Amino acid sequence: MPATVRKLVAGLVLLAAAAAVPAVVPGWEYALDTLFIVYLYGALALGWNILGGFAGQISFGHAAFVGIGAYATALLAGRGIPLWLAIPAGGLLAAAFSLAIGPPTFRLRGPYFAIATIGIGEATRLIALNWTALTGGASGLTLAFAPGIVPQYYGALALCTGAVLLSWWIVTSRFGMALAAIRSDPEAAATLGVQTTIAKTQALLLSAFVCGLGGGVYAIHYLFISPDSVFGFSLSISLIIMPIVGGIGTVAGPVLGSVIYTFIREQLEANFQNLDLLAFGLLLMAIVLFEPLGLIGAFDRFTRKRTAPMPPPVRSAGAGDG
Amino acid sequence: MAEPLLSGRGLAKRFGGLLAVSDVNVDVFAGEIFGLIGPNGAGKSTLFRLLAGILPPTAGSVFLDGRAITGIGAARVCAAGVVATHQIVRPFRSMTVVENVMVGAFFGERPRPRLRSQAHALAMDALERCALADRAEQPARALNLPGLKRLEIARALATNPRVLLLDEVLAGLNPTETDRTVELIHAIRDAGTTIVLVEHNLRAVRGLCSRLAALVQGAKVAEGEPAAVLADPVVVDAYIGRSTLVAPR
Numbered sequence: 001m002p003a004t005v006r007k008l009v010a011g012l013v014l015l016a017a018a019a020a021v022p023a024v025v026p027g028w029e030y031a032l033d034t035l036f037i038v039y040l041y042g043a044l045a046l047g048w049n050i051l052g053g054f055a056g057q058i059s060f061g062h063a064a065f066v067g068i069g070a071y072a073t074a075l076l077a078g079r080g081i082p083l084w085l086a087i088p089a090g091g092l093l094a095a096a097f098s099l100a101i102g103p104p105t106f107r108l109r110g111p112y113f114a115i116a117t118i119g120i121g122e123a124t125r126l127i128a129l130n131w132t133a134l135t136g137g138a139s140g141l142t143l144a145f146a147p148g149i150v151p152q153y154y155g156a157l158a159l160c161t162g163a164v165l166l167s168w169w170i171v172t173s174r175f176g177m178a179l180a181a182i183r184s185d186p187e188a189a190a191t192l193g194v195q196t197t198i199a200k201t202q203a204l205l206l207s208a209f210v211c212g213l214g215g216g217v218y219a220i221h222y223l224f225i226s227p228d229s230v231f232g233f234s235l236s237i238s239l240i241i242m243p244i245v246g247g248i249g250t251v252a253g254p255v256l257g258s259v260i261y262t263f264i265r266e267q268l269e270a271n272f273q274n275l276d277l278l279a280f281g282l283l284l285m286a287i288v289l290f291e292p293l294g295l296i297g298a299f300d301r302f303t304r305k306r307t308a309p310m311p312p313p314v315r316s317a318g319a320g321d322g
Numbered sequence: 323m324a325e326p327l328l329s330g331r332g333l334a335k336r337f338g339g340l341l342a343v344s345d346v347n348v349d350v351f352a353g354e355i356f357g358l359i360g361p362n363g364a365g366k367s368t369l370f371r372l373l374a375g376i377l378p379p380t381a382g383s384v385f386l387d388g389r390a391i392t393g394i395g396a397a398r399v400c401a402a403g404v405v406a407t408h409q410i411v412r413p414f415r416s417m418t419v420v421e422n423v424m425v426g427a428f429f430g431e432r433p434r435p436r437l438r439s440q441a442h443a444l445a446m447d448a449l450e451r452c453a454l455a456d457r458a459e460q461p462a463r464a465l466n467l468p469g470l471k472r473l474e475i476a477r478a479l480a481t482n483p484r485v486l487l488l489d490e491v492l493a494g495l496n497p498t499e500t501d502r503t504v505e506l507i508h509a510i511r512d513a514g515t516t517i518v519l520v521e522h523n524l525r526a527v528r529g530l531c532s533r534l535a536a537l538v539q540g541a542k543v544a545e546g547e548p549a550a551v552l553a554d555p556v557v558v559d560a561y562i563g564r565s566t567l568v569a570p571r
Contacts, residue, residue, distance in 0.1 A: 172438065174428045181425045184414035191376060193400035193429030193481055
């Protein structure tokens with residue numbers, strides 16, 4: 001499969017380039033910092049995409065998993081647990097939480113599921129806000145120490161690479177086929193033997209785990225977390241915007257979405273507060289109207305048009321097809 | 323007589339105030355083409371969905387080879403070897419034709435393939451049987467209605483079923499396509515799959531089925547040889563109504 005090989009080579013080249021950045025530009029913290037954010041948000045977007053893109057279950061509450069991962073990491077690290085244990089523990093805790101919310105919410109379809117996830121996101125934020133003894137409430141948590149920017153950079157790169165590999169495995173596996181069938185028509189999937197609730201729960205579990213890990217990485221980078229930052233509704237929305245802009249249900253799409261999201265935010269936030277939101281709104285509308293598969297979809301269509309002829313028109317009924 | 327392969331015992335389904343199926347017993351034997359007929363609203367499709375595990379019955383049980391498969395859900399019923407097609411075609415529109423069929427190959431009766439290549443081979447085999455192999459790489463939404471109906475059958479076949487339930491697969495087909503589908507159903511039965519079909523086309527039913535059951539207002543009113551069932555006065559009344567020209571009594 002030459003297309004697969006081409007994608008693999010492209011991915012390895014990108015990875016090698018990313019890995020070389022700290023050596024090429026030592027001390028250029030701004031570049032490392034920006035790329036760190038791209039990787040971190042790319043990983044979070046890929047995590048959301050496992051459930052929202054592959055399985056078609058649009059969640060508006062994924063900040064819950066990021067927040068649980070962030071708070072777990074901060075609290076454990078504050079008690080002297082090493083980061084290489086604290087961050088995975090945060091991921092596992094987020095995954096465990098997803099098991100509790102999966103069964104009730106998956107009874108709901110389409111918009112009802114989406115509304116339920118808004119509720120979950122807000123409920124976790126309010127718990128974090130009011131459980132002052134554990135979380136410090138509205139004043140948030142401050143981490144006393146942090147690794148330098150270079151280890152952070154590689155940590156986020158590893159997380160993003162892992163999320164890409166996980167996503168790639170999913171789309172090429174039997175499991176991914178189940179999710180694609182569920183996204184397309186859950187009832188038809190069930191009649192063909194797909195255990196839809198189990199498959200959705202597995203997707204949610206992986207999705208929550210990746211976002212929980214991302215929360216931990218977020219915490220050690222920003223050193224300060226509060227309910228409004230890591231449990232906030234705006235974070236949940238960002239996690240939806242990135243995959244949709246880049247290409248929902250694809251592997252590269254969420255990462256591309258993260259690049260664009262980070263770029264727009266960095267450019268606009270400093271100079272024109274909140275103008276970035278307007279930009280994202282317009283971008284979303286354009287994508288939904290003109291290219292539902294996002295920029296990846298537009299790119300695919302553009303390259304296919306140039307390299308391959310259109311498929312022949314479909315023969316009509318009774319034309320002896322067969 | 324031998325033990326039935328698929329049977330329903332005392333099946334009933336209530337939707338609110340409507341008793342769609344009431345106390346129906348059916349037995350389908352291995353190697354049969356068994357037909358369910360009845361006028362619109364007689365409960366055929368509901369009974370069909372009960373047998374396929376798509377709907378849980380209000381009362382009664384479904385057995386496959388003597389084993390209860392009641393209320394275990396469509397997915398487990400499929401894995402046990404009973405698979406249904408949909409009356410209104412439900413392709414996975416975002417997938418290609420062969421990917422649609424691979425879903426059936428991946429998740430049907432055990433042992434299930436692990437690898438994409440294995441599922442692909444099984445899917446191509448099913449497409450071959452349904453004369454869709456040349457369309458394998460096209461998007462499913464590019465197929466016309468007869469093609470989509472055959473895709474429904476191919477997907478179901480790829481699950482390697484012991485019993486294939488066909489819900490009005492002939493509806494909307496022209497005579498040529500109908501004949502081809504009838505041939506296909508015969509071929510599937512000859513390859514060892516037992517078939518239950520719901521059908522409106524009585525001419526096709528007469529030629530296809532080895533036995534029939536007729537439903538009227540949710541109850542089974544006749545069962546047996548097609549000729550006998552189609553000539554049964556209760557069935558005839560239900561289809562064309564009692565003549566009102568003749569004075570009653």
